[in-house]
Amino acid sequence: MPSIGELRRDFIASSRDVAPLVSLPVVSGPDSLAGAGASLFPDEAVAPLRALGPCTIAIGAFDGFHAGHRALIDAAVRDAHARGMASVAFTFDPDPDVVVSSRPARRLTCASDRHALLAASGVDAVASIPFTRDLASLSFDAFLSIMVCMVCDVRSIHVGSNFRFGRGGTATVADMDAWCSRRGIDVYGHDLVLDDGEPVSSTRIRTSLRAGDLAPVERELGRRYLVRGRVQSGRGEGTGMGFPTANIAVDGSLQLPAEGVYEGLALVRGEVWPAAINVGVPPTFKDRARSASLEANLIGFSGDIYDDEISLVFARRLRGLVKFSSVDELIRTVLGNIETVRADFGEKGVPLV
Numbered sequence: 001m002p003s004i005g006e007l008r009r010d011f012i013a014s015s016r017d018v019a020p021l022v023s024l025p026v027v028s029g030p031d032s033l034a035g036a037g038a039s040l041f042p043d044e045a046v047a048p049l050r051a052l053g054p055c056t057i058a059i060g061a062f063d064g065f066h067a068g069h070r071a072l073i074d075a076a077v078r079d080a081h082a083r084g085m086a087s088v089a090f091t092f093d094p095d096p097d098v099v100v101s102s103r104p105a106r107r108l109t110c111a112s113d114r115h116a117l118l119a120a121s122g123v124d125a126v127a128s129i130p131f132t133r134d135l136a137s138l139s140f141d142a143f144l145s146i147m148v149c150m151v152c153d154v155r156s157i158h159v160g161s162n163f164r165f166g167r168g169g170t171a172t173v174a175d176m177d178a179w180c181s182r183r184g185i186d187v188y189g190h191d192l193v194l195d196d197g198e199p200v201s202s203t204r205i206r207t208s209l210r211a212g213d214l215a216p217v218e219r220e221l222g223r224r225y226l227v228r229g230r231v232q233s234g235r236g237e238g239t240g241m242g243f244p245t246a247n248i249a250v251d252g253s254l255q256l257p258a259e260g261v262y263e264g265l266a267l268v269r270g271e272v273w274p275a276a277i278n279v280g281v282p283p284t285f286k287d288r289a290r291s292a293s294l295e296a297n298l299i300g301f302s303g304d305i306y307d308d309e310i311s312l313v314f315a316r317r318l319r320g321l322v323k324f325s326s327v328d329e330l331i332r333t334v335l336g337n338i339e340t341v342r343a344d345f346g347e348k349g350v351p352l353v
């Protein structure tokens with residue numbers, strides 16, 4: 001098991017020393033989207049991107065910013081350097097899946113983490129394109145003309161070979177290439193990065209998380225999985241049992257790992273603490289409605305953190321959730337789990353940086 005010092009690198013931190021995020025405003029109405037020409041977005045909104053001059057772009061939802069996404073961005077940055085141009089990551093907000101799907105998947109990263117990861121990836125700017133039903137309903141050529149003509153001066157485009165776009169998600173990289181080559185824009189549809197013989201994808205990482213299988217998640221993300229939330233009050237019984245827990249409310253759109261008990265770290269108030277984490281409503285207690293479905297015992301920590309923001313990094317799954325036949329048995333088992341975490345990570349907090 002790596003040390004607490006090594007693991008703290010897995011907390012995604014925003015830094016000032018990275019590429020700027022340029023969020024474009026929503027433009028509604030398919031007609032105005034399809035027909036507005038180069039003036040679709042107000043000048044002041046696109047000015048920071050236009051100021052970059054000719055550029056190379058990579059396009060995607062980038063949920064999780066996994067190894068495939070990273071390889072794609074690296075290729076775009078290398079291409080930009082070779083051309084003496086700037087590179088820009090084009091991403092969408094909200095994630096297109098949230099707009100087009102009747103049952104959107106849970107997200108691996110909140111928007112601000114996704115932006116922070118892209119901004120630190122080596123590109124010169126991150127463009128956030130508002131994704132609406134109107135944008136989704138555009139023909140592929142109308143969609144492409146927005147991407148390449150109305151945001152910045154695009155000279156080459158990098159996507160994965162599986163990239164689909166335009167109304168119904170039916171246009172392919174070959175369609176993109178045909179449209180772009182007539183305009184002197186190069187298109188690169190990259191082979192997908194594989195793990196264990198299968199393409200790395202946000203969908204696959206979600207499936208591993210739901211199975212509590214952290215090893216492929218860590219390999220495919222290139223970091224350990226992180227969830228952010230806010231500390232809220234619970235039933236207040238943990239303290240009496242010898243292990244106070246921070247009950248954590250998370251945005252319902254985020255993917256949690258499978259129910260179970262995990263070893264990990266918690267970041268709160270700028271310090272990183274060893275943590276024994278429980279995912280799932282405790283089956284031992286009847287008043288489940290009042291129980292949190294995510295809670296963590298921060299080892300060595302004391303203090304009031306109600307309402308504070310907290311982030312958890314998941315390092316290892318220790319066991320599944322158990323419906324204990326006695327509270328004593330529950331206490332013995334949970335204290336044993338806490339001891340395991342203490343043995344691996346100690347009982348002291350360390351500053352994040």
Ligand SMILES: Cc1cc2nc3c(=O)[nH]c(=O)nc-3n(C[C@H](O)[C@H](O)[C@H](O)COP(=O)(O)O)c2cc1C
Pocket residue numbers: 234235236237238239243245247261262276277278281282283284285290291292295296297320321322323324330334337338
């Ligand atoms: C590391 C850890 C493991 C846990 N494992 C279980 C478990 O297997 N079964 C269960 O019913 N509750 C489990 N719990 C939840 C406890 O029952 C819960 O923390 C306690 O009831 C206090 O809840 P409260 O914070 O809502 O007062 C676990 C909690 C922690 C911190």
Ligand SMILES: Nc1ncnc2c1ncn2[C@@H]1O[C@H](COP(=O)(O)OP(=O)(O)OP(=O)(O)O)[C@@H](O)[C@H]1O
Pocket residue numbers: 059060061062063067068069071072158159160161162163190191192193194199200201202203204
């Ligand atoms: N394994 C991969 N290797 C290289 N590029 C990839 C890989 N997976 C996705 N891409 C590309 O990265 C960009 C962003 O991908 P996107 O987030 O849309 O899809 P994804 O990771 O496959 O997620 P999902 O599973 O939700 O489809 C797209 O251009 C996509 O084709």
